[in-house]
Amino acid sequence: MTSDLAPSASADAARSTRAFAEDWQEWHRRHEAARADRHGFLAVAGLHWLTGEAQRFPGVPGEWRTGKDGPVVTLADDEEIVVDGRRVRERHQFGAIAERAGITVEIDGGVLEVARRGGHDILRPRRPDHPLRTRYQGTPTYPPAERWVLQGRFVPFDRPRPTTVGAAVEGLQHVYDAPGRIEFSVDGLPLSLTAFNGATPGSLSVLFTDTTSGVTTYGANRSLTVGAPDEQGRVTLDFNRAVNLPCAYTDFATCPLPPTENRLPVAVEAGEKIPFDRLAADLAARP
Known part of the structure; x- marks a missing residue:
């Protein structure tokens, strides 16, 4: 009986993985289209x-x-x-x-x-x-991987904390009210990220760097949108959907930088990488 069930289970897993990849590809296609809007x-x-x-x-x-x-x-x-x-x-x-x-x-x-x-x-x-x-060629990414869909817990602060962060423009600062932090783990290592309010009611937005920053991913920041916590504070962090902010592409952006505590000591090998044009410019500037 085991040998009869194993192929079916394997096929189900393959279909699930394929569906996950197709869903990500459709999401990233829409994201790229919005990024390349004629007035974006x-x-x-x-x-x-x-x-x-x-x-x-x-x-x-x-x-x-x-x-x-x-x-x-x-x-x-x-x-x-x-x-x-x-x-x-x-x-x-x-x-x-x-x-x-x-x-x-x-x-x-x-x-x-x-x-x-x-x-x-x-x-x-x-x-x-x-x-x-x-001349935009699209943005390179890591292949979507289900291991980077992580479960976390939102821990609200007693009251929103005004949080001052730097900006892509030297000398500029931004101030955001942080409603809380998200606790999660990577390969058993406990981590947390200070979260800001997202673009839609109840959602959260996270700015972060990790040990890929400046190597394979843009050095200053990446951004991740997190859906609203459930009644128990549970959230899902899909790092496959970590995206670049405008400053990864243009020097005419004023993007915020992550809070100091959002510098993750792990390699988040998921999501968007350094844009082609930025990578080419950085290589050309090297002695």
């Missing part, structure tokens, strides 16, 4: 910092300044922007922009992100024909 971060063509003094920036219409009431643009007679579908000429007051928020306006040849990062108002033009986007 691969289209970012500049990073400009606003001050109280009126300034012009290459490829951006108008003179820009900011203050306590937020960014203001003054447009020349032959210039315009489109805000919420409305053509704007002469002058426009955006109002104060919340931290990590932004407004996207249309400009000739693309769009312009007017945003606030690390306590500073910034402009980032996004153009579909930017070379970083048009």
Whole structure:
């Protein structure tokens, strides 16, 4: 009887593994498509910092300044922007922009992100024909492996902890409220990660590095989205879905760095690797 059942069990395991890989491939295909969107971060063509003094920036219409009431643009007679579908000429007051928020306006040849990062108002033009986007080859990854789908437990703090982290831009800092930490283990080694709130209600977001960082994976950070904990605080960490942040691709990003305690002392050989363009640039810069 054992010999009759073994092939069936083996076939079931093979189907499960194949389904797992196909599910991951479909997820990563969607992720890559979003990344390469015509106005996504691969289209970012500049990073400009606003001050109280009126300034012009290459490829951006108008003179820009900011203050306590937020960014203001003054447009020349032959210039315009489109805000919420409305053509704007002469002058426009955006109002104060919340931290990590932004407004996207249309400009000739693309769009312009007017945003606030690390306590500073910034402009980032996004153009579909930017070379970083048009030559994008995709991002290399580790093969999906079920061993990197780990079970963990979310441990909430008594109250959210304001957590200051560095940024991809030197001298810039971000502050996030951390609701708790995630405890888990890798090959019997107990580990934990400070978690921030995710993009959807109840979900969590983790920034981390590990011993592959700067070797096969991007050195500054990777990000992992974790679903909402269940009633017992249980969560699943699928490191196959660890992804690069924009700073892995462009120097025009202000990405946060992981908290010090999120530097894992293990090799997480799962998820996205160093992008092709970044790897080529790093190799070219070496003596």
